[in-house]
Amino acid sequence: MQGSCLCGAVEYEVTQLEMPITHCHCRTCRKAQAAAFAPVAGVLRAHFRWLKGEDSLRAFESSPGKLRRFCGNCGTHLVAERPGKPHLVLRVATLDEDPGMTPAMHIWCSNDVPWLQDAEDIPRYAEWQPDR
Numbered sequence: 001m002q003g004s005c006l007c008g009a010v011e012y013e014v015t016q017l018e019m020p021i022t023h024c025h026c027r028t029c030r031k032a033q034a035a036a037f038a039p040v041a042g043v044l045r046a047h048f049r050w051l052k053g054e055d056s057l058r059a060f061e062s063s064p065g066k067l068r069r070f071c072g073n074c075g076t077h078l079v080a081e082r083p084g085k086p087h088l089v090l091r092v093a094t095l096d097e098d099p100g101m102t103p104a105m106h107i108w109c110s111n112d113v114p115w116l117q118d119a120e121d122i123p124r125y126a127e128w129q130p131d132r
């Protein structure tokens, strides 16, 4: 299956997810993705390859030895990795195809900011809210 960044400069292919899809609530994911949590899954390097735009990638070392790679044009975060480790941590919301799995757990909830949580009971609309 394939995935891409927002602007389309970077595309990748992944043959399978090796680990369950996990919603990571850690502070650095929250900041990097500008979201309450980041859906992620581990992928072996052997099962991942950049299809185009690898030269557009930039990286930020969010903790020692951990590189968060994102598109230098649109800012979409795509993977996090520790060079030398056998796997990448894919930001699965950038997939353009259904991986056939659904999220299995939330982790690092100790880093939650309370005002972003407990949003399950608020209204959901297919598009914009009525009366907008």
Ligand SMILES: [Zn+2]
Binding pocket: 005, 006, 007, 008, 009, 010, 071, 072, 073, 074, 075, 076
């Ligand atoms: Zn991009």
Ligand SMILES: [Zn+2]
Binding pocket: 024, 025, 026, 027, 028, 029, 030, 038, 108
């Ligand atoms: Zn995280």
